[in-house]
Amino acid sequence: MNLRSNSMATIVAVALLTSVLAGPLLAAPAAADGTFVSVTVDSSTDQPVPESEFAVTPTLRNADDSDESYVVDSVRLRKTAARSSKQYAERTSLGRLDPGETIRPNLNVTLNETGAQTLYVHAELRGFDGDTRRIVHPLDITVQQPHPQLEVSTEEAVTGAERRMNVTVANGLNDSVRQVKLSLASESIEFREADRVAATLGAGETRTFTFAATADTGEKTPMRAVLTYTDPDGERRRSAETFDADFRPPENPGSIDLTGVSVESDESGATGDRVSISGSAANLGGERVDSVVVSVVDEENVAPAQPQPEYFVGTVESSDFVSFDLDARLTNNRTEIPVRVRYSVDGVTQETTTTVSYEPETAGDSDRPNRSGTSLPLFGGLVVVLAVVVGAVLWRRRE
Structure with a gap:
């Protein structure tokens, strides 16, 4: 099924009185159904995508049989039910909400995280008796990944070495894409070939493209990756992302x-x-x-x-x-x-x-007599002297 045909169910709920911002805890005004204000939330799109603004429209309605009017001080969209959580959008001083009337403020939102998530509408109402009430209402929403996702990894090598850079393309869409082209560019990185192509990339398929890259600096270096492809409707789509390619050298290279x-x-x-x-x-x-x-x-x-x-x-x-x-x-x-x-x-x-x-x-070393060479002549002289002495003794005895 094409992503464009996906729909997100409109969240309709009855918001109950949850807390008092100022003064003691008060019960909700009496009404036939036990509530005083109902809230529904609509989104301007059923396919919100990252970094693209869309509208969330809470509808606050004071029950027809309510016996009290309220002033809507603010309506905010937050990350969690906590008042101190991250705020995405707000509208303030929205005016009076009488029985049977409706207020529908638009909250323009930009989300960066993809996937299913729950946001919370915080509405603050003030009664004419001075008591302030807060309504917290959940909104389930799914931020779609509009394009196949890219992931970059770089082989470890010394500075100046040509290394393999792997760019993984993951098609998380519900349909195949075709005529896929991946191009890399950087002012500080030289690519032997900067383009890779593929005929098709199936739904849920992951493919890794390898590039030979060289950088003169041994640090993280900005690199731009551009993915172009044709979607199932025949429309040519383009996605561009900037990555910090890691060209840092190993801590203990060969030496x-x-x-x-x-x-x-x-x-x-x-x-x-x-x-x-x-x-x-x-x-x-x-x-x-x-x-x-x-x-x-x-x-x-x-x-x-x-x-x-x-x-x-x-x-x-x-x-x-x-x-x-x-x-x-x-x-x-x-x-x-x-x-x-x-x-x-x-x-x-x-x-x-x-x-x-x-x-x-x-010079002294070269003139010095060799000890291993002088020992043999000295020994021979001693033998000759000894032989002469022995001969003389024998000659005298004969006389």
Whole structure:
């Protein structure tokens, strides 16, 4: 059934005297049916929609056989039966209500929440004896969703990364819609493709459209979504909503730190020191990193050296590490070695440089005799001396 054919039953009820705003509690004036004022409520539309004004018209009638007249001070539409609840509309100083007479004030209302809800008409009447009476009357109303509903979610990624943005279209209408087109636009978001289409979207059906989106800012970013479609009557309909797309980065993105780095000298000569660097590339973040490469930075008095000027680590999972080895050539007593780490998180390249300390050999270190080399000649000399002494003793004994 088409939404336009829906109807909301007119609420007709008899409002009873509920309280006294000033003075003691008084009984209602005597009347044949035990009431003094009847109230009915009409709505100007049977399909109120969000953010569109419509009229609610309470009808206050003083019974024909009533023996008292009243002054209607105000009629208000509130969220609940409580006098302090949110007020949607009001009319004041509505005049005198004599027996057999009717007052029908219009209350213009705009509601933002969809679905079934109960509002309350509050009428305040003042008798000529000075006593004030209040009537509270419920009004059941359903605010229809005029279009299929949209919902936006964004994949978590580091700032600047292309990420998936999912826009879900839920057709809560009673009929199918066709020739559906969804378009996104934003001054701060770049979409690889900003439009999606579907032939039909059935009644009660939900469909998710995925967009590739990139934002340079790591924060919530305004985005406008426009849905156009053809309704069952052949009318082209359009719905536009603005969302705050969440492009905030994760709290603990993948990141690479170098740990346990050590430097050893392989050789020293006129061309400088050739050193080997070893350590681990550790991912301290909460997500995987890819394409990790560790390399020696070519600077003054330091250069990458063969056979390992750089090391391709590859992928490092969260809370994991991979070992690496590098070679470098140092000159002029260079004591610092810059090591660059380049890797990718969510498709975005990251780069950091770590300085590794190295203590080159001095001239005294190179002239110092090698202890492991000098121990063998000394031992051989002692053996020769001992052999000479033993030989001399034996020769004397023979004499």
